[in-house]
Amino acid sequence: MNLVRSLGTVTIGFVEELGRLAAFSAHMARCVITPPIRLRPFIEEVFKLGVLSLIIICVCGVAVGAVLGLQGYNTLVTFGATQSLGAVVGLSLVRELGPVLTALLATGRAGSATAAEIGTMVATEQLDGLRMMSVDPVHFVITPKALAMIVVMPLLSALFIVSGLFGGYLVGVHLMGVDPGSYMNSLQSAVDFSDDILGSLLKALVFGVLVGLIATYRGYKSEPTSAGVSAATTSTVVIASVSILIFDYFITALWGV
Amino acid sequence: MSSQPHIEPSTGDVAHIEFQHVRMSFGTRRVFDDLSCAFPRGKITVILGGSGSGKSTALRLIGGLVRPQAGLITVDGEDITRLSEREMYHVRPKLGMMFQDGALLNSMTIFENLAFPLREHTQSSEAEIADEVHDRLQSVGLSDIDDLLPGQLSGGMTKRVALARALMMKPIILLCDEPLSGLDPISLRRIESLLLDINRRLQMTMVVISHHIRSTMRMAERVLILLPDGAVSGTPQDLQRSEDPRVASFLDLDASIELTVAPVEAEPARSGRGDSK
Amino acid sequence: MNRSGTRDLIVGLFVLAGLAAIAYLSLSVGGLSFRQPGGLKLYADFDEIGGLKTRAQVVISGVKVGEISSITLDKDYRARVGLNLDAGLKLPVDTSASIFTAGLLGDRYISLQPGGEETLLKSGDQITFVESAVILERMIGKLIHNAGVDEEK
Numbered sequence: 173m174n175l176v177r178s179l180g181t182v183t184i185g186f187v188e189e190l191g192r193l194a195a196f197s198a199h200m201a202r203c204v205i206t207p208p209i210r211l212r213p214f215i216e217e218v219f220k221l222g223v224l225s226l227i228i229i230c231v232c233g234v235a236v237g238a239v240l241g242l243q244g245y246n247t248l249v250t251f252g253a254t255q256s257l258g259a260v261v262g263l264s265l266v267r268e269l270g271p272v273l274t275a276l277l278a279t280g281r282a283g284s285a286t287a288a289e290i291g292t293m294v295a296t297e298q299l300d301g302l303r304m305m306s307v308d309p310v311h312f313v314i315t316p317k318a319l320a321m322i323v324v325m326p327l328l329s330a331l332f333i334v335s336g337l338f339g340g341y342l343v344g345v346h347l348m349g350v351d352p353g354s355y356m357n358s359l360q361s362a363v364d365f366s367d368d369i370l371g372s373l374l375k376a377l378v379f380g381v382l383v384g385l386i387a388t389y390r391g392y393k394s395e396p397t398s399a400g401v402s403a404a405t406t407s408t409v410v411i412a413s414v415s416i417l418i419f420d421y422f423i424t425a426l427w428g429v
Numbered sequence: 430m431s432s433q434p435h436i437e438p439s440t441g442d443v444a445h446i447e448f449q450h451v452r453m454s455f456g457t458r459r460v461f462d463d464l465s466c467a468f469p470r471g472k473i474t475v476i477l478g479g480s481g482s483g484k485s486t487a488l489r490l491i492g493g494l495v496r497p498q499a500g501l502i503t504v505d506g507e508d509i510t511r512l513s514e515r516e517m518y519h520v521r522p523k524l525g526m527m528f529q530d531g532a533l534l535n536s537m538t539i540f541e542n543l544a545f546p547l548r549e550h551t552q553s554s555e556a557e558i559a560d561e562v563h564d565r566l567q568s569v570g571l572s573d574i575d576d577l578l579p580g581q582l583s584g585g586m587t588k589r590v591a592l593a594r595a596l597m598m599k600p601i602i603l604l605c606d607e608p609l610s611g612l613d614p615i616s617l618r619r620i621e622s623l624l625l626d627i628n629r630r631l632q633m634t635m636v637v638i639s640h641h642i643r644s645t646m647r648m649a650e651r652v653l654i655l656l657p658d659g660a661v662s663g664t665p666q667d668l669q670r671s672e673d674p675r676v677a678s679f680l681d682l683d684a685s686i687e688l689t690v691a692p693v694e695a696e697p698a699r700s701g702r703g704d705s706k
Numbered sequence: 707m708n709r710s711g712t713r714d715l716i717v718g719l720f721v722l723a724g725l726a727a728i729a730y731l732s733l734s735v736g737g738l739s740f741r742q743p744g745g746l747k748l749y750a751d752f753d754e755i756g757g758l759k760t761r762a763q764v765v766i767s768g769v770k771v772g773e774i775s776s777i778t779l780d781k782d783y784r785a786r787v788g789l790n791l792d793a794g795l796k797l798p799v800d801t802s803a804s805i806f807t808a809g810l811l812g813d814r815y816i817s818l819q820p821g822g823e824e825t826l827l828k829s830g831d832q833i834t835f836v837e838s839a840v841i842l843e844r845m846i847g848k849l850i851h852n853a854g855v856d857e858e859k
Binding site for chain 1: 489492494514517518519521522524525526528529530532533534535536545546549550598
């Protein structure tokens with residue numbers, strides 16, 4: 173019976189937490205449409221979350237593309253279908269690996285940094301300081317961070333995919349000897365804008381919302397101690413990563429690819 | 430100083446802030462059971478008490494950062510327990526709060542930190558704002574630190590900047606959370622005299638949290654001691670002459686601690702937050 | 707402030723790079739194109755369309771000239787396929803439409819063979835000469851059947 177009771181408690185706790193997350197999101201949504209527009213914090217955040225993640229995204233993109241090129245070639249060569257390498261690399265990157273890997277990398281780098289930053293601000297009473305100056309901390313600090321994450325994710329995802337296509341090209345064409353014309357041709361005929369590219373950008377956008385929400389929420393609600401900040405950072409990475417993968421399934425299924 | 434006082438000279442002990450039967454708990458931890466006290470207009474009231482006695486909580490209740498489970502809190506004649514967070518934004522301009530570790534925004538320079546409330550709430554030009562900021566910094570004895578970041582300041586400087594920021598919007602009530610803690614004796618005296626100066630010149634109502642008995646006795650016109658089983662208030666003279674055993678032992682206890690432990694000035698990189706109250 | 711000026715520039719460049727990547731993927735790789743509104747809209751009825759899907763290509767001599775806009779079932783249970791073609795296309799009324807497969811296992815598409823008549827097709831007209839899709843199973847069935855008949859002889 174104790175097990176059942178614990179299960180009930182956990183479930184209720186989970187639902188309550190979702191409720192608080194929903195209230196938090198609603199508050200943020202209201203802040204987006206309330207003036208003044210926090211342009212400078214937003215631009216700062218785009219810099220911190222996007223520009224500073226650029227190197228890791230592009231390097232990993234090329235690496236993933238190169239691996240796809242290699243694995244793809246080794247598999248296709250047994251069917252004599254190596255001219256479809258472009259299609260294999262392109263579709264894998266566009267449909268799945270681009271948005272998902274970008275989101276996971278961004279969670280680890282930008283998401284955890286955001287949670288830690290906000291958590292530290294809670295611990296040092298900076299958010300209370302803002303309230304005492306009649307400024308809503310959600311409006312001034314949190315919303316620009318979340319919005320920046322949402323805007324940055326599709327951009328990073330596209331850059332990841334392009335880097336990956338390049339990596340696949342390097343390995344496939346220059347290393348394994350696939351004809352460059354066939355690579356580009358099979359890539360272009362296999363990848364369709366509405367089915368693939370649009371779905372890919374939609375996924376990236378949804379993931380951006382997820383990471384933005386989770387990172388800021390966990391940071392905002394963290395205990396005002398250094399242990400609290402590190403707990404917020406860890407839980408952000410874990411919860412965001414799991415959510416990304418679960419949502420990935422549902423979007424793929426519903427988009428009907 | 431270019432500002433005008435915002436309140437008339439005090440005529441007797443009129444309450445500027447009042448607690449009536451306030452009950453406050455955090456989860457299962459009961460902080461106050463039934464706290465009633467008044468903070469007189471134009472005077473400095475110091476709140477004393479051991480760790481966990483609720484000193485910081487009392488300050489946060491006045492600022493509306495936390496809400497009591499029961500009771501009434503009036504600030505400048507208005508019951509703030511009924512107000513929503515958004516409504517509090519109209520009350521807060523009257524209050525200036527000086528946080529224990531400064532609570533300055535880490536990503537902005539000192540100038541930007543002080544200019545922030547003016548840029549948010551006034552239509553002043555950049556030139557007017559710059560003048561105001563520099564005036565304010567001078568009044569707390571600082572200059573040429575415009576481009577420094579909060580992390581680069583020493584403990585004493587941080588407190589003075591925090592004080593300057595609290596005064597930027599010309600409040601009528603100043604709330605100070607342990608303004609004297611963690612300072613060397615010289616900085617301590619400097620802050621103390623700054624606070625006294627502000628009170629005398631502007632007749633500003635001040636609520637100060639402190640650990641230092643001697644400094645409290647010098648500064649305070651009223652003292653509120655938060656004891657585990659209730660609160661005692663009075664003038665410093667009343668309390669020193671008090672026959673209440675709890676008061677006597679409290680004042681004795683802290684006085685002896687103050688004599689044996691000499692606080693050292695914090696390093697420019699700020700240390701972490703102390704234990705919660 | 708100089709510090710924020712440089713920052714703005716870098717952020718701007720980053721956003722541009724991202725948008726350029728999206729544009730490249732959409733236009734060059736994904737084949738998004740901006741059709742002029744009011745293209746030449748025709749339709750054709752087929753007995754069998756095989757795996758033809760909407761947005762499949764319509765080509766003339768291998769060059770893409772449009773795409774399938776709709777596939778519906780008409781009252782005779784034939785497949786009515788709507789074609790949305792380039793606006794300036796001039797097709798005679800005896801143009802024929804055939805459903806082919808790209809490669810051996812590829813996607814279905816429609817190839818148009820322009821006719822020789824003087825009158826041209828207008829938007830809303832029907833392409834009357836059609837060649838339905840070839841279904842592999844039927845061909846194999848026929849092959850087996852013919853082989854069987856040969857054996858009997």
